[in-house]
Amino acid sequence: MNNRLKVLRAERDWSQQDLADRLGVSRQSVNAIEKGRYDPSLPLAFRIAAIFEKPIEDIFEPGLE
Amino acid sequence: MTSTANSAARKWIVLFVIAAAVISVLKLTGAIDSTTGFILLAVAMLLLIPFQRALARSRSSGANQASVRYTRRIVISSLLYVLGLGIAITLDRRMELTGAMALVIALLPVLPIFGMIWAMARYIIEEKDEFLRHRAIMAALIGLAAVLGIASFWGFLEQFRLVPHAYGWWALPIWAIAMGLAQGILGWRDRREAGE
Numbered sequence: 001m002n003n004r005l006k007v008l009r010a011e012r013d014w015s016q017q018d019l020a021d022r023l024g025v026s027r028q029s030v031n032a033i034e035k036g037r038y039d040p041s042l043p044l045a046f047r048i049a050a051i052f053e054k055p056i057e058d059i060f061e062p063g064l065e
Numbered sequence: 066m067t068s069t070a071n072s073a074a075r076k077w078i079v080l081f082v083i084a085a086a087v088i089s090v091l092k093l094t095g096a097i098d099s100t101t102g103f104i105l106l107a108v109a110m111l112l113l114i115p116f117q118r119a120l121a122r123s124r125s126s127g128a129n130q131a132s133v134r135y136t137r138r139i140v141i142s143s144l145l146y147v148l149g150l151g152i153a154i155t156l157d158r159r160m161e162l163t164g165a166m167a168l169v170i171a172l173l174p175v176l177p178i179f180g181m182i183w184a185m186a187r188y189i190i191e192e193k194d195e196f197l198r199h200r201a202i203m204a205a206l207i208g209l210a211a212v213l214g215i216a217s218f219w220g221f222l223e224q225f226r227l228v229p230h231a232y233g234w235w236a237l238p239i240w241a242i243a244m245g246l247a248q249g250i251l252g253w254r255d256r257r258e259a260g261e
Contacts, residue, residue, distance in 0.1 A: 016259065021118035026129065031252075031259035038196050 003060045005034040008052050022051050034064070077116035084109035099158075103151030110147055110247030113140045138184035142177045160235040180238050200251050210246030212236050 005046045010017055016034070023044070032038035033048075040048065042065045086110060092102040117140045122131045153173045156162065162170055185205065194199040216236065222228040 004259075025194045026197060028259050029194055030256040032255060034194050035258065038199065040197055044195060 001039050001060050002036060002063050003047070004035065005030070005059065008054075008059065010031075019051070023047055074116055074119035077112055077119060081109060081112040081116065097119070100155050102167070103147065107144070107147050107151060110140075110144050111135055113143065116140070129192075129194065129197070131193065134191065135184055137187035138187065139181060141242035142180035142184060145180065146174055146245075149175075149177055174234075181237070181241070200255070201248065202243045204247035204251060207247035208237060208240040208242075211243030212240045215239055 007017070010018070014022075016030045018036070020030045025044070029038070033040050045056050045060060048049050049059055052059060083108075085106065088105045089103055091097045091105075092099070097105070117133075117137050120136055150173070153170050156170055185201075189198060189205075192193060192201065216239075219228060219231055223230060
């Protein structure tokens with residue numbers, strides 16, 4: 001899955017740690033999701049969407065697998 | 066405070082590894098007997114108590130309390146395992162263990178092993194960070210793959226009389242070492258990519 005986490009973070013001037021703190025997860029988790037190495041569960045994806053106040057499909061999109 | 070506690074935790078674990086290595090060398094070279102080796106190892110394992118406390122301090126402000134509880138449970142189980150193993154082996158060498166007595170003595174090191182397996186299960190249940198949970202499960206599966214692979218290969222080598230007999234209790238150390246290595250490598254990769 002591709003995602004726009006890095007862009008959305010940059011727009012808000014948040015570091016990975018800032019986002020991790022808001023989500024209540026580790027920075028390593030945010031990094032792994034951002035780099036596409038780990039696809040979040042639906043509950044976590046919804047939490048990410050809520051924090052950025054956007055629908056999930058504006059943040060995540062299917063990759064070209 | 067956190068980095069100070071982190072470096073303190075590192076100091077204690079390095080001290081423990083050095084102590085365990087020195088004791089192993091002394092035992093392997095025949096400088097000390099098994100009983101002395103077990104007593105020294107049990108004493109060296111007390112170093113894991115300040116390690117666990119330093120680790121708890123370093124993570125007291127973070128969300129990851131599950132790993133602190135996991136480390137505490139593993140340290141306690143490991144201490145009991147070394148004590149149980151030392152007592153069981155010493156008794157086995159000094160008297161003829163049979164029947165119910167042998168069963169009870171065999172349980173001394175085995176019950177702490179059940180404790181380690183329970184600690185791992187509790188960690189997977191209690192870890193709220195799904196990525197860290199996923200990584201722990203992957204490491205446990207790598208440990209399982211090592212046990213299955215090595216045990217099967219060794220079994221055939223033993224059948225062909227190429228290697229000596231290996232006791233079944235080797236399963237847990239192989240699983241734990243392979244899982245620990247996998248956790249270490251996966252964690253190192255993730256921290257490196259996160260720039261930590």
